[in-house]
Amino acid sequence: MLLIWTLSLLLGAVVGKEVCYDRLGCFSDDSPWAGIIERPLKVLPWSPEEVNTRFLLYTNENPNNFQEIVADESTIASSNFKTNRKTRFVIHGFIDKGDENWLQSICKNLFSVESVNCICVDWKGGSHTGYTQATQNIRIVGAEVAYLVDVLKSSFEYSLSDVHIIGHSLGAHAAGEAGRRTSGAIGRITGLDPAEPCFEGTPELVRLDPSDAQFVDVIHTDAAPMIPNLGFGMSQVVGHLDFFPNGGKEMPGCKKNALSQIVDIDGIWEGTRDFVACNHLRSYKYYADSILNPDGFAGFPCASYSAFSENKCFPCPSEGCPQMGHYADRFPGKTKSEGQTFYLNTGDAGNFARWRYKVDVTLSGKRVTGHILVSLFGDKGNSKQYEIFNGTLKPDSTESNEFDSDVEVGVLQKVKFLWYNNVINPTLPKVGASKISVEANDGQVFDFCSQDTVREEVLLTLNPC
Numbered sequence: 001m002l003l004i005w006t007l008s009l010l011l012g013a014v015v016g017k018e019v020c021y022d023r024l025g026c027f028s029d030d031s032p033w034a035g036i037i038e039r040p041l042k043v044l045p046w047s048p049e050e051v052n053t054r055f056l057l058y059t060n061e062n063p064n065n066f067q068e069i070v071a072d073e074s075t076i077a078s079s080n081f082k083t084n085r086k087t088r089f090v091i092h093g094f095i096d097k098g099d100e101n102w103l104q105s106i107c108k109n110l111f112s113v114e115s116v117n118c119i120c121v122d123w124k125g126g127s128h129t130g131y132t133q134a135t136q137n138i139r140i141v142g143a144e145v146a147y148l149v150d151v152l153k154s155s156f157e158y159s160l161s162d163v164h165i166i167g168h169s170l171g172a173h174a175a176g177e178a179g180r181r182t183s184g185a186i187g188r189i190t191g192l193d194p195a196e197p198c199f200e201g202t203p204e205l206v207r208l209d210p211s212d213a214q215f216v217d218v219i220h221t222d223a224a225p226m227i228p229n230l231g232f233g234m235s236q237v238v239g240h241l242d243f244f245p246n247g248g249k250e251m252p253g254c255k256k257n258a259l260s261q262i263v264d265i266d267g268i269w270e271g272t273r274d275f276v277a278c279n280h281l282r283s284y285k286y287y288a289d290s291i292l293n294p295d296g297f298a299g300f301p302c303a304s305y306s307a308f309s310e311n312k313c314f315p316c317p318s319e320g321c322p323q324m325g326h327y328a329d330r331f332p333g334k335t336k337s338e339g340q341t342f343y344l345n346t347g348d349a350g351n352f353a354r355w356r357y358k359v360d361v362t363l364s365g366k367r368v369t370g371h372i373l374v375s376l377f378g379d380k381g382n383s384k385q386y387e388i389f390n391g392t393l394k395p396d397s398t399e400s401n402e403f404d405s406d407v408e409v410g411v412l413q414k415v416k417f418l419w420y421n422n423v424i425n426p427t428l429p430k431v432g433a434s435k436i437s438v439e440a441n442d443g444q445v446f447d448f449c450s451q452d453t454v455r456e457e458v459l460l461t462l463n464p465c
């Protein structure tokens with residue numbers, strides 16, 4: 001008996017098990033699908049019936065109520081699916097579901113900028129289980145998406161270049177699997193914080209990688225290690241363009257207390273979700289906002305986030321900066337190489353878009369200890385006041401800083417300067433800025449001058465010079 005057990009165990013380890021399905025083919029637990037260090041458990045995916053992958057089609061004609069389509073010519077033909085439009089799939093992750101608000105809100109934002117077939121992929125049948133099982137079930141989801149895409153191609157001569165799959169967490173790897181099964185011919189895959197456990201460091205076969213589509217872009221928002229930080233997302237670069245907003249590990253606004261999370265605009269469930277996985281969920285919120293802010297998420301090439309934070313990577317190089325999110329595909333060098341890495345800052349609550357500016361202030365007037373602030377006024381809007389320097393204000397010295405404005409000011413028209421004493425100063429000194437230069441992220445520089453000096457807390461306006 002023991003011998004038979006041992007034999008079957010040995011054979012099992014070598015041969016592996018396999019399950020086969022009519023439409024989708026066979027799925028084995030051979031290495032690297034299972035039985036490797038990153039995924040030690042030999043687990044097979046559930047059946048297509050159990051995973052129950054559903055395609056919820058929203059279009060500009062039906063933005064609020066989906067039509068459920070299946071991979072069959074006549075149902076697609078009788079739906080609002082339009083073959084002359086791009087098709088964007090949105091795939092959710094672990095313990096999530098396809099009729100969650102965030103997927104539909106990505107579609108709704110898309111409808112405000114383009115005509116598109118937006119398909120929310122629901123696989124809650126396979127996502128509400130243990131994590132290891134869910135990592136296997138995404139193979140079925142990927143196969144189902146690939147199968148539908150193949151039907152689009154064969155029945156409607158639909159071009160795979162017009163397919164874009166947006167996947168969050170485990171959904172990012174499901175997108176990778178769909179791409180692998182269509183030989184990388186799909187136009188684009190966007191990975192929104194691709195899941196780390198069972199994927200980080202694994203062979204390209206089982207995870208999202210740049211060969212899965214013509215263009216792969218990735219947003220990392222929870223790249224701290226799983227142990228001990230409970231970071232759900234990959235830190236590994238897995239696309240052509242990999243964006244690390246706010247450094248990719250800790251998102252601003254994610255350290256709020258439980259109560260402020262629960263009264264979040266998205267409602268109670270979203271609040272609870274945010275409380276446990278706020279960083280991880282930021283990736284799809286950034287994507288949703290990026291659709292409406294075509295230049296509000298410029299990503300800067302830089303050696304590291306600390307170098308970026310130390311203002312060493314501004315402005316954009318001559319070829320420009322790619323936009324994180326929806327408009328990443330506009331970047332001319334997008335597929336020049338794999339693993340191109342970019343850094344940027346975002347806001348701490350929606351709207352997350354930010355516009356980075358560099359400001360140089362040449363001081364005049366008295367020498368005092370204090371801090372200075374500058375606000376920008378342009379043809380598109382006016383910024384808040386941002387601190388440029390804090391310390392000894394020396395006449396004729398130039399102090400520089402960069403900041404991320406929540407307003408794009410456009411072509412600058414004037415700037416305002418303000419300063420404060422750090423300690424009470426009874427001599428009522430006056431300080432000014434003889435020149436302020438403002439640089440936008442495209443390298444355009446605007447110069448402003450003034451001969452005046454002002455007391456603390458008094459605004460000084462500088463005009464173009």
Ligand SMILES: *[C@@H]1O[C@H](CO)[C@@H](O)[C@H](O)[C@H]1NC(C)=O
Pocket residue numbers: 371390391422
């Ligand atoms: C400026 O620096 C001083 C001393 O380092 C600090 O106490 C003060 O809070 C700073 N002020 C601002 C507005 O950052």
Ligand SMILES: [Ca+2]
Pocket residue numbers: 176177180204205206207208209211212
């Ligand atoms: Ca892959």
